[in-house]
Amino acid sequence: MSKFSRQALVILGCIGLASCFGVKPQTKKGISKDIEEFFVKAGVMQYFLKPMAFENNDSHLMIDFSFRDSSAVFTRVNTNFTVYDAGTSLKVDSFWVATSETQKGIATVPQLLYVDKKSKQIAFRHSTAMSYMALSDLMKGKSKLILRVNGRDLTFLPTRKTRKKEVRICRSLFEG
Numbered sequence: 001m002s003k004f005s006r007q008a009l010v011i012l013g014c015i016g017l018a019s020c021f022g023v024k025p026q027t028k029k030g031i032s033k034d035i036e037e038f039f040v041k042a043g044v045m046q047y048f049l050k051p052m053a054f055e056n057n058d059s060h061l062m063i064d065f066s067f068r069d070s071s072a073v074f075t076r077v078n079t080n081f082t083v084y085d086a087g088t089s090l091k092v093d094s095f096w097v098a099t100s101e102t103q104k105g106i107a108t109v110p111q112l113l114y115v116d117k118k119s120k121q122i123a124f125r126h127s128t129a130m131s132y133m134a135l136s137d138l139m140k141g142k143s144k145l146i147l148r149v150n151g152r153d154l155t156f157l158p159t160r161k162t163r164k165k166e167v168r169i170c171r172s173l174f175e176g
Contacts, residue, residue, distance in 0.1 A: 034050055034169050035047055035048065035049055044068055045068065046068045047065075047068075047173070048066045051064045052064070052166070053158070053161065054156035054159065056156050056157070058154075059085040059086075059154070060156075061082065061147075061156050063079065063080070063082075063145070065078065076129045077135045078129055079095075079127070080113075080125070080127045081095075081145075083123070083147070085122060086120070087122070088122065090149060090150070092110050092149050093149070094147070094148040095107065095109075095126070095128050095148075096146050097143045097144070097145060098144055098145075098146050098155075099143045107148070108128045108129060109128070110127060110128035111126060111127050112125070112126055136174045139166045139169050140170050141167075141170075144156060
């Protein structure tokens with residue numbers, strides 16, 4: 001094999017290898033620490049909103065969201081959350097985003113993914129879906145998270161740091 005053939009083979013091999021890796025375009029300026037943006041295919045992007053903290057009197061919750069956009073209307077937001085609680089049993093019957101005390105959003109039944117008992121507080125990881133409109137309301141500061149746990153409603157409000165994240169995310173994704 002000639003020197004030229006070897007070089008051509010190496011170059012083609014490098015190009016082939018590079019095409020196997022996913023393409024991750026640059027995120028929009030100013031939001032990279034809150035949102036990860038991934039190219040899926042022409043006209044479709046996937047967004048991952050990094051974990052945000054919510055709390056109530058006895059426990060706290062970390063939640064993250066992922067969804068895809070395209071020319072179609074946003075339909076479903078994959079929602080994963082972990083509730084940290086001192087109790088040994090935590091049965092989340094339903095999850096919803098409430099815009100006010102009187103108007104409650106559409107409840108979903110989350111699936112328990114795992115329980116981690118390694119720390120003082122036990123981590124209960126769940127997964128569910130919510131509407132894009134509910135996510136938009138949550139990021140605009142109009143809503144709170146409510147979980148029905150062991151038959152009673154627990155309201156989780158965003159921490160101060162999460163409120164700042166919501167403002168940045170809202171500016172980037174929901175206000176144009």
